[in-house]
Amino acid sequence: MTRQEFLRRLKAGLVGLPTTTAAEIVSDYETHFDDGVAAGRSEAEVAAALGDPDRLARELRAEAGAQRWHQEKNPSAAAAAVFAVLGLGAIDILILLPILMGVIGTIFGFFIAAIALFFSGGAVMVAGPFAAPPGGPLAAILFGLGLMAAATTIAALLAIVSVWLVNGLVWFARLHYRLLKPALEPSNTTTSGASA
Structure with a gap:
């Protein structure tokens, strides 16, 4: 492959x-080619040592998504990190995507349930005293507040689990990248052996 x-x-x-x-x-990889050609290697040899550019781009995008997540910690950065990890390869998608979709669907369902519980608690707190509940109006207000507090707790725990999930995906991407990195870069032993 040419430069x-x-x-x-x-x-x-x-x-x-x-x-x-x-x-x-791109500038870094142009430098790799310049250094390789200066060392007497052909463009094809340098390209072979660097590996498949499509795979390399996917790994670099995953690393960039991971760095963005660590800097920003917002839903947009989380989505970018997740999609960057999924872009690493078809095998990863086939294994990781069904599991990930199940976990995300479960978390989303619990978020919806927490929202519904919160609004139900608000309705009980506001309308309960007028419905003559057992225990009186104070019991209805306290029960409504309890439902709202439980919903807030569930939502907070789900937010923590979501952050853990994204951090786990970022960890997976970095581990994947580190395992493949030696195959993507020319080794120092090859360079030192060639110069000897």
């Missing part, structure tokens, strides 16, 4: 990243 083809495919895979980040990444 131009490698960089073209890498740029295409980095679409969606901030322009400056993508430009820095």
Whole structure:
């Protein structure tokens, strides 16, 4: 593979990243080619040592998504991190996506239940005293407040679980990236052996 083809495919895979980040990444890989050619290696050898540019772009996008999540910690960054992790490969998607969708669906269901419980508690607190509940109006108000407090607690716990889930996905992406990184970069032993 030539330098131009490698960089073209890498740029295409980095679409969606901030322009400056993508430009820095491409510049780094141009430097790899410059250094390799200066060391007497062909463009094809440098490209082979760097690995598949499409896979490399997916891993770099996953790393960028993970960094954004650690910096911002908001739903948009969480979604970017999740999609970046899922973009790592088809095998990961086939294994991780069904599990992830089940967990996300369960968390979403509990969030909806917590919202419904909160509003039910508010309705009991407001309308209960006028409905002559057992224990009197004070019992209805306290019961309504209890339902609202329980809903708030459930929602807070679900938020913590959601953060743990995203952190777990980010950890998975980084582990995946670290395991593949040696295959993507030329090893120092090859470089030192060639120079000896």
